[in-house]
Amino acid sequence: MNTTLAKNLYLEKELDAFHLELDDVVEAASKVISPLGPIQTFAARSPWAGLEQQSFEQVAHRLKNVCNVNIYPSDTVFQEAWNRGEINLDFLKQGLAKWLDTQSLGMSLEEAEQYCKAILLDHASSYKLEDTELNRLVKKVNQLKLQIRQNQDVLTYSQYLERLGDGKVVNELNHHIIKWCKLYVDESQGVWSMPNREEGFYKAWRKLVTLDPALNTAIRKQLDELPNDADIALAEVLNSLGIPYADIQEYLEAHLLALPGWAGMMLWRSQQSDKDAKLLIDYLAVRISMEWVFIQPYLPLKEQKIENRARLESLISTCVRYSNLSVQEWSNLPLPELKARLALGFHFDQMNRQRLWLEAWEKTYEHQIKNMVTAKAKQSESHEDQIMAQFAFCIDVRSEPFRRKLEALGPFQTFGTAGFFGLPIETKKLCSTHSHPSLPVMNKPKFKVMETLPKLELNQYEQRMHAGHSLESTFKTMKHNLISSLVLPEISGPWFGLQTVVRSFIPRSTDSAIRKARKKWLRKPSTKLLLDYVHDSKSELPVGFSEEEKVHYVEQSLRTMGLTESFAPLVAICGHGSRSVNNPYASALDCGACGGASGEFNARVLATLCNLPSVRKSLATRGIIIPNDTVFAACEHITSTDELHWVYVPELSDSAKESFEQIKSVLPRVSYEANAERMQQLPNISSKYKNPSAEAKRFAEDWSEVRPEWGLARNAAFIIGERELTKECNLGGEVFLHNYSWKKDQNGELLASIITGPATVSQWINLQYYASTVAPHYYGSGNKATQTVTSGIGVMQGNGSDLLTGLPWQSVMKSDNENYHRPIRLLVVIQAPKEYVERLLKDDSAFRQKVQNGWIRLASIDPDGYWKSWPHN
Template sequence: MNTTLAKTLHWEKQPDTLDFNLNDLVKSASSVIAPLGPITTFAARNPWVGLEGQTFEKTARWLKETCDVDIYPNDSVFQSARNRGQIHQEFLEKGIQQWLNSQSLELPHEEAERFCRTALLQTQPSSSVLEAPEIKSMARKLNRFTSQMTEKHSVKTYSQRLEQQGRGKAAHELNRHMIKWCKLFLNESQAVWSMPSREGGFYQAWQKLVRLDPALSRKIRKQLSELPEEADAALMEVLLELEIPFSEIQDYFEAHFLALPGWGGMMLWRSQQSMEESSLLYDYLAVRICLEWALVKPSLPLPEKRKDKVHLEPLIAVWAEWGNLPIDAWSQLSSTEIKARLTLAYRFDKILRNRIWLEAWEKTYEDQLKKMITSQQPAGAAENVKPALAQFVFCIDVRSELFRRKLETAGDFETFGTAGFFGLPIETCELGSNHTHNSLPVMFKPQYRVKEFSPDSKSYQQRHQAASSLGDTFKTMKHNLVSSMVLPEISGPWLSLQTLARSFVPRSAGRTFSKLYETWLHKPSTDLSLDHTDTLETDLPIGFSAKEKVHYVRQALKMMGLTDHFAPLVVICGHGSHSTNNPYSSALDCGACGGASSGFNARVLAALCNLPNVRKSLEKEGIMIPKDTVFAAAEHITTLDELRWLYVPELSEEAKESFLRVQAALPKVSEKANVERIVHLPNLGTHFKNPKAEAQRLSDDWSEVRPEWGLARNAAFIIGERRLTQDCNLGGRVFLNNYNWQKDKNGAILANIISGPATVAQWINLQYYASTVAPHYYGSGNKTTQTVTAGLGVMQGNASDLLTGLPWQSVMKSDKEAYHEPLRLLVVIQAPRDYVKRMLDHDHAFHQKVKNGWIRLASIDPEGHWESWS
């Protein structure tokens, strides 16, 4: 065996260090992908969460070099935005000036400015121009000027390098095999037979079966069967064979992760869930690199990698087209002038121009938002202290903004915004279900379990179990070789009737089937396990202690800014969506609750707030909840813009009056919200008579690919008092989080909002952004051609990467027109400047995001002055 790499790494002298280094390198390399959980509990993920230590522009350049992925919007998106008046020329000019001022170019400023301004508005020269003989001739004459402009070489996998050299399709074959093995190993819900030896881990299960794989040649199968049985030993051996320099190993691992970021992301997520699978990511990389070694071995050694030199033809061509510099004029220029012009054209490249376009678009939006808010809210306006008839606490979700606006104009109602999990770190278990769900943001772990129970639950559980068993039996028969042949005869009549009904009268069919199911189940009234109970059935405590109840209620009230002036009725509103035949249904639920409705959390918080002992303890801390104030829980159904009651306890006389007023107002609120929201859906426009019926049809129609827009077009996160934006139509684009800096002297509340809700909002924002600008890589393609795979996620066809992002229909209005506007999230904080600075000084992670361009920041001081921090 060749020992060149071993000597380089001193592996022969330090075998223990090798294992440590490789594990460390695998972990570091995995930062280029994001963990990907199952689609049934879809939670928005920032695909670049591990790359925020470098600038957005630098990441864009690296991704373009490494896997040819553009993460800036394309020219058509920018031009469309400019035509709509969303990119102002003044901000493009400022972007040019700021960049030129940061450069040292031995070139007249006016000439450089003119070149950049023209370049921004033009497309790249055509290939026919670049191939012109005179340009090629001039490029040869100026070749000596490329020494200072050498292209950075990106590390590729060996199979990718072979394909680049035109020597077969090794990278395609490697991906095809990896997809097959990942599906086999991870498939737990749809496989008839599970993969043997799974308990030993991915590598060992693969190593025992790959020797039988008919898709590989006998020679390759023999080579793979002779590999060590342990993943770490096999990976070491193959790296030695491939002779990869130590300095390039992490880059090499990163290239492998980026080749299939979906399947790699799923392995990463699984490795983080339990100690039993903590080595899964290492196993994945060992399998992939061992397979690559076997596939490329006949072609080894590969030719030495060469550093790519800059091609001068495009630089000369753009000066001819954008700088009014004829090709023959280069001969009359001095060496200093030639170098300056080539340097300017080289630096002012496509990625930089796209950065200026995007920043101008973002600054235009910020300017429009600033004018809207400051014109509606005079500085120093007195706070309205008139007691409200009812108060509603909504999730910060952008879809709440529209409903809140309509609700506030329907009566003496006040609304608040806070994170949809309401600060409760719980795992939920609904009545009749053995399934639990982490009902909190995915960056946190649950600390308690809350169960739904009822004294009359036995018969309900039997009916629920019967329904579940029927579904499981149908699934088992469908996957069984013999029973699948007779299943159509048994199920045909019923399924045919259901198909016809759901196809031709989806709204009526959906409503009828749901009503029949609910009537048959007849769920009894239930209680929640709020009191702490010692149990051995779970690692988590069930319920809360007395002190914990007070703590979480106090925390929730302070976070939502509701510590005084309580209305007779306070409604905690969770939210969820309703759609049919939609693998992405959980993506439309609460992002703060891990892809589930936040109604359960709303009910838990409302029940805790009604406890007399909790209120008595809060009184000692100055939070006086009137005796007649009652907390209730409801759920905002975003597909229908409807508020459904989940928990209404016994009401006081004052609360009862408020409840009746709310009940009377809600139908009109729902109707107005539907009218405003539904016109933005394509192919509808204003051609419908009954907006509520149309919304119902969209949610029940199993052929509908777009039941609602979800959080598309989200653009800003405002942390401040509601009166700041109450008179503004924010177009359902803004996350609204209540905050009063005067009640946050030490800045703890602001710090929690930034680290929690603002981070969740940023992940949502970048998920939509990535799915729009790079749908083929970070999105999930067309819904109509997706295949639900292994119960985990979706693929396009039967052999693609596990798709990580949102479908085309969630971000695009048509094949050529984007609906979502890919802007990085703007966070606006209403607080004195020193509050914002203190937060940035203490929260280094958030400060880094702002500095590196992953998020934007602005603030409004008590006098109403707007300041941009990014």
Template structure:
């Protein structure tokens, strides 16, 4: 038996013992599920790999996909120029790194080199002669074995690195094409055959007829097995991927197109019929790669030239930053030369950017500490006789509005998660569809529907269906080949009028359109299905049991620290955004409600809080809501900085007095909030004298790429009494969650805040972070060149990855300057030290986030002492 045959048998035996499903599941953690754009919700792209440090993930992504996840030099330089990075903190971070290292060089040499490199202080060395550097590298390459960084790449990527042949582009182009066809949601004229049999089978049956591939490749693909798992196993065997490399190899393929792969992952979690679709995706991709790369196998090993190139860069860095001419290397002892190369190798760009980012974050933390400390002595608790109390979502856009509202009168505000702790799926009146209205990391447990009397509902449904039918018919005509030729002749005049109106008078057009639509639909008064009605076994139960009503009201009130001293009027404020022609509209709605408006949740909670039976049972637990207190629901429209009433029941005399007082001050509050927010938008600035009209224009203009800033520049999550930040202008950068540690002796409330709202805030924070530092990989590029594809997401042009993050305009001030500051979220807890220690002990996942650099933590004890835990 030949050696080669023995080797093949051993490899196959080892592969047969491999559980490929487990390997695929583990590898899938490098990507995150990506749902349709209509359900766009914040997810940070590294949620599945937080057991690795931030720096480890940064290095992996750099080597695998050439993606940088630390802020680049231009972002850091802009922050430095704005004074957002303190030099003392940069020097402190550098010294901490030096203290953790050991070099066989004098400390002053190490420090001088690192300081010069970090500050980009080029020395007096002039243009470096390439021939001399290359010659010196060749002299050193055989004597000094500097380890090359691990490269986890696909074979097609390795081939490109070796000889420049770009099979990766061919492979990606094929996957994009087939994913678009398979995942299409009624946008394509002709549907892909065999979609009901899975992605792999549908592709296999079509690929053999693909004219884009030559006949040899098509013949190779036609002999693939029908089973995706077997096909993937065969391809891995053919490529001779070692047993220990399988997981990393699968990761590299998933990271090649994380958007399309993430959509497959989302599908696998939504349907048991498609639970293996990620396996099928990898089978398609790696089988196709094997067919393309087979003529090039075996790939040659990395050449010595790569090591020489590495040494050249290290020698050049000493010339630039260490004031060390090339010829001086010949005068060094082998030991010192190796030590200098090791220093330059270890103090690479990743370490430098890490230190800059940490200094930036430390500067922000120091500034926040000063802001809170400077106002602490003048803080006075809210009066017990507050005329009205408002519960807002923790969303950073609520912070300026709350501040203006508190200044306008005797009003008290609270911060809590915008879904108000209700694990519900909502269905609006007349709609057959429902959507989860809670954070995407949780699953709904109860369905709440709007309903009305049959006499009112039936005509409303008919009107609603008429509007939907017209829209659907137009869409089908547009995508049908024969009718699409005639459609412009029929619809042209109307569409020209609409285009001109929306382009030249967007604000008025939007107002008129909404009025006409509202008058036509005439939505009747709707009730909520709050009482339990059991649906079929496959569906969620409709409404709440009595015990659930009491539980969720109690939980909501405790989470917002409102269990006593109730005002006559309590306003539960959801929030949403109004924009036109915006694929990312849901990204501006409530992140705690899965990318939907949280107004529905506000109505549900306010209605539950008004139920006499709920109040009576809460009294037995010591939560006494006075009879004169009425709960109402409103929605904070973030694009307009307006408060719109959603649910106002019959008011008591004192509640009515409070309601009228609020109505009087709201116009001024809205005006002041707009005046603070609108000038920050590019192209507006001080040019607009009527901020209210400008806000309406931005929301109605269908050419507007930036209707509002959303949650850009979010940086901190503060958990504590409102008194802590009552007089602080936090510039719409803080998530504010009420918390009173004195009411939480055993810590369950803090634990719930950390595991729920704080996690959602972290996901939002890192989504903005990733979209800023890697906009064309983790963001979605420029809005103006995006293409909505397959009815599920956006691409750049017609052959890119499905883009998963926020557009350029959501995070960038201009082409050259970022608006969002990519800082990892700083969580600040107002509680004694022992409370924080207990929480960390009980929540190892959160502790891991801190230790691995995914989130930062600080606390303020009862004496006002600030402690940093990061």
């Protein structure tokens, strides 16, 4: 190789036109994948967040051409939705008419409509073309010299070979890349870490790959000649492969899309620290270097034959089948009309049809929500003067049924807000060895909040914790020791065997007993939160807040949730989390706004800050007057059992005590009714169970249960408005609900912050569920029963798959043949005057882009109750 030429590749070759260097090209290419963090802190991300400058349709075509992945629901899914009454055909026909208006048909509109409707609804005859008839039509069509081509996207050389019928290089390349990635990112499973790991992925790989017995001597020798630096090696192999400069970004994108999970993990790690900033370049250097050596025997690559004949035959057969003409009439068509009919058939392809079906499904859902909300809103009345307690819940869709039941059973008022409550904090629980960023993953924490105890109590508690962990540590040490591991099965077998039997037959009682025994042993004292500002120079983040920051974040949180007046005697800040056993995806059921953890810590922080006299005094000068007898408490909504657990209850005033007792009296009924509604949606639930709350606990505590709850499946809309707008609506646990009053937001700042924060998180959740449903083999993670937890950071299917990025089959599917999640894009509904929405779209270019490019759908309700849909381009 000409190393000098390779080094100067980005400086000399067409540099004037592109002005990009390698780092810029790799960063631009990385937009096609999504950062993938460890599964222990699973946080929903849209797999297409970096591609929203393109339309949904454009991205769908690109992924289909490069990865053979269709991100539209399948025809079968649409058929099932239609059978369930979820798609109104009037909307389908309206979408078709709109599409036809954009086409230059060259034929009558009536005939074009007939063809398109026939293929959309599949109301065709069973007529099949004979070979002679087909050959005659092909011969006639050839006079038109049509070129029926797929879009020409850039493929990797290994993918190009696969298209030619030889997938050996793709399989071998992926096998080796997966092996090396597993070694490098391992955090818990390997006894020995990868040698030279501290030097970075590429350098560690380069030193070890020459010793890899799975590669022959010639390949190892070629790899041994690679440059020492990843960026130089990447430039060199790209040059050796002869990739045109203009195609380099797309070539890198194709490689990233080949294993989006492992590439996403490398991208995520590159964003966490400066030490790993070049990790994605390392990954691409390793992958493309290995492709280069594997591809040598196949060079020069043969030019791919254009399969025009097969595509043309398929197109002609489809056009004839769904038209109102016989084969003889087709044969007699004038060439211009024949061309027009084939052009219509070519442009009205499967992906276009699926787009119309999806939009009709989404419009049907919007129509249903519109009718429900506008009708029920008129019936709702405010009873603020009777309110005994107020609850601030996370916008999570699972909160909606619980809020509805709670409001129906007492003089209570609920609010919806993002579950991290606007606190940009990193949390550290007592004696924990690590901190957790408890905020949306697109944000970085600004403060750390820690639990603490007086020194004597802390020492005693640490001793009990150490004793509790010592047995586990001893077991792990023995397992990794050559001699002790030989006798370990005999020592541990009886205990683990007994535990397996007991937990299998009486899971609820067993888990409850284990929890109680552990709690009794640890005897965790009541802790204090370190909320006062302390900045140790050794710490990256300050611990606690200044006095001004305390007031600022409390004010911001109260205004965002719409609670600035008419305070009840008791205000409960409700975080949420889930409970399940033997579940790698446990964090996926926790609070997405808290980075895949429970929101109870944030709830406790906010409630404690709200009770500080100094904070209340400052708030009063800003127009938020909290009565002296109003007390803030914190609790956790357990979504898998629909229980409310109190985590912070300070000394209560007399009126707050009365409220607290009233809440406790109704909570069992709220839990019972919420579980009764939720549990019947789970598959394979026995109709004979008597107590839904007990059944919910059994599901949560059974280590063989693959679906302890549905999570956020069927999420479909995000409503921003007054609670009265939806209070009388049964939204079925499918809607994110965020309180908002446009009357208190004259400059639109609150609405803007809701859109950039909670609405974005909700959109990511929606698109992750969508992607895991429509393309489970690529964006999901398969069946839980066959997953393998690998390297302590994620799951694979078997021992050699991509690192799986999305949700398991059990989170979105009811059975092998029936979806539970409805794959439609998120509908954002804003209760505000039209001018507010217009201002939002003008000022927020990112949100405007999401709407225009079809990544999100938008509607608004003005003060007169008029519903307006905001179309995308």
